[in-house]
Amino acid sequence: MKKKQHDLVFWLFLAPAVIAFLMVILIPFIMGIFYSMTDWTSRPQPEGLQFVGLLNFIDSFKDISFIYSFLLTIVYTFVNMIVINIVAFGLALLVTSKIKFDNIFRAGFFLPNLIGGLILGYIWQFIFNMVIPNLPVISAIFPAIAESGNLMLATRDSAVMAIVIAGSWQYAGYIMMIYVAAIISVPEELFEAAKIDGASSFKNLIHIIVPMTAQAFTITMFLTLVQSFKQFDVNVSLTGGGPSTQFAGSFIRGTELLALDIYNTAFTANSLAESQARSVIFFIVLVLISLLQVRRNKKKEVEL
Numbered sequence: 001m002k003k004k005q006h007d008l009v010f011w012l013f014l015a016p017a018v019i020a021f022l023m024v025i026l027i028p029f030i031m032g033i034f035y036s037m038t039d040w041t042s043r044p045q046p047e048g049l050q051f052v053g054l055l056n057f058i059d060s061f062k063d064i065s066f067i068y069s070f071l072l073t074i075v076y077t078f079v080n081m082i083v084i085n086i087v088a089f090g091l092a093l094l095v096t097s098k099i100k101f102d103n104i105f106r107a108g109f110f111l112p113n114l115i116g117g118l119i120l121g122y123i124w125q126f127i128f129n130m131v132i133p134n135l136p137v138i139s140a141i142f143p144a145i146a147e148s149g150n151l152m153l154a155t156r157d158s159a160v161m162a163i164v165i166a167g168s169w170q171y172a173g174y175i176m177m178i179y180v181a182a183i184i185s186v187p188e189e190l191f192e193a194a195k196i197d198g199a200s201s202f203k204n205l206i207h208i209i210v211p212m213t214a215q216a217f218t219i220t221m222f223l224t225l226v227q228s229f230k231q232f233d234v235n236v237s238l239t240g241g242g243p244s245t246q247f248a249g250s251f252i253r254g255t256e257l258l259a260l261d262i263y264n265t266a267f268t269a270n271s272l273a274e275s276q277a278r279s280v281i282f283f284i285v286l287v288l289i290s291l292l293q294v295r296r297n298k299k300k301e302v303e304l
């Protein structure tokens with residue numbers, strides 16, 4: 001009798017989370033797969049939805065802009081992961097090096113993560129357009145930047161790097177806290193033994209800190225991979241997908257990442273079903289890349 005009561009209480013407490021998961025995640029996901037195989041649109045459809053099979057998926061891969069956004073997102077993700085993790089790990093080493101006001105520094109580095117992506121994009125747009133070109137130091141060293149104004153957002157490559165800079169500034173503080181937790185959990189005895197052996201700070205980093213924080217690298221690489229791959233809000237507010245560039249003989253948006261391409265397909269081109277098909281492709285690719293990345297990092301943990 002007590003076991004039945006215990007099970008009932010267990011399921012009663014679990015029910016809200018299960019219901020929320022079904023209503024917000026699982027059911028919409030299944031419906032999304034269904035809609036991706038129809039001619040779903042926002043326009044009235046007197047005849048109702050028509051099943052078109054894999055046509056939306058085929059049309060997506062025929063679209064040059066989708067292929068470009070896909071490739072650009074992979075490149076952006078790779079660069080962004082490296083930049084964020086290097087900056088975050090460097091900040092973590094700084095704030096755990098027994099400097100004064102370390103807690104203030106931790107809070108300051110983490111603070112940008114609390115700013116919404118849209119607002120952050122507009123802030124950095126103002127910095128790139130108005131602040132940097134008008135700095136006396138920039139004008140003296142790089143007069144071309146001062147003369148051309150918003151040069152950072154004027155070309156495709158520099159605009160992509162602008163997104164990397166803005167995104168890294170926002171997310172590095174959050175990743176830093178994970179590295180901080182891993183570093184302070186390293187046993188102090190290891191550093192004392194290394195000090196007795198005359199090991200330098202660099203050797204401590206390579207032979208103690210990095211191997212002992214290998215699990216943190218697995219977590220942070222996964223988080224930055226997912227965050228970079230689904231970047232949307234900073235992309236919208238900072239560049240809006242521009243400037244235009246040429247790819248495979250067509251002029252397309254030069255900084256339109258995959259999430260923004262899906263959004264524009266749905267709400268600009270009014271191709272809701274095709275947009276949903278691209279979302280399904282997005283999900284499948286992200287899951288596969290995430291699994292491969294986690295598996296590879298787990299192997300690295302064993303090696304370290």
